[in-house]
Amino acid sequence: MKISITITLKDDVLDPQGKVVNQTLKNMGYRSIENVRQGKYFEINLNEKDEKKAKKISEEICEKLLTNTVIENYSISYK
Amino acid sequence: MKISITITLKDDVLDPQGKVVNQTLKNMGYRSIENVRQGKYFEINLNEKDEKKAKKISEEICEKLLTNTVIENYSISYK
Structure with missing residues (x-):
């Protein structure tokens, strides 16, 4: 089974890397680009x-290691 | 418009970070986990x-900057 995990910063957390990409694109x-x-x-x-x-395993590894x-x-997401 | 871009290493390219995560999970x-x-x-x-x-803009920025x-x-993917 193939599992895709996407990890994003919460909305109220600053994202300096994203800001640099944003500025570079501008x-x-x-x-x-907003x-x-x-x-x-x-x-x-x-x-x-x-x-x-x-599902249980992937949630566990997200909580314990990846995130x-x-x-x-x-x-x-599961494929 | 919200755009999500996922960038992955090509299959035949070594991924040391992924290997470390794999080993750690093991x-x-x-x-x-395979x-x-x-x-x-x-x-x-x-x-x-x-x-x-x-679509044109997002493909361009992928080709020129992100990838x-x-x-x-x-x-x-477009939302």
């Missing part, structure tokens, strides 16, 4: 056919 | 209602 002439936020992305292959178990839940949100 | 006892690949994620707010133009097309793939 300097390159892209005036229609805001850029950067995040992380993980693609995980799980050897687990039971969807419930796969800093104080400042970040995660979303998981 | 050490934590998650035996069902493979982890890490990527980047961008959320961009575009002040552009014309979908065609928005190293030699080793990375990008995918864009």
Whole structure:
């Protein structure tokens, strides 16, 4: 089973990397860009056919390792 | 218009960060994890209602700034 995890900073957390990308794009002439936020992305292959178990595992690894839940949100999608 | 861009390393490119995450998860006892690949994620707010133009802009900024097309793939989704 293939799992995609997207981790983004919470809305009220400053994102300096995103700001730099935003400013760079503006300097390159892209005036229609309003805001850029950067995040992380993980693609995980799980050897687990039971969807419930796969869901439990992926939520656990998000909480325990991948995400800093104080400042970040995660979303998981299953394929 | 909100645009999500996911950037991943091409399949034949080594991903040391992903390997470390993979190994760490294994050490934590998650035996069902086969493979982890890490990527980047961008959320961009575009002040552009014309979908065609928005598509053109987002492809351009992927090619010109966000992605190293030699080793990375990008995918864009529109909301």
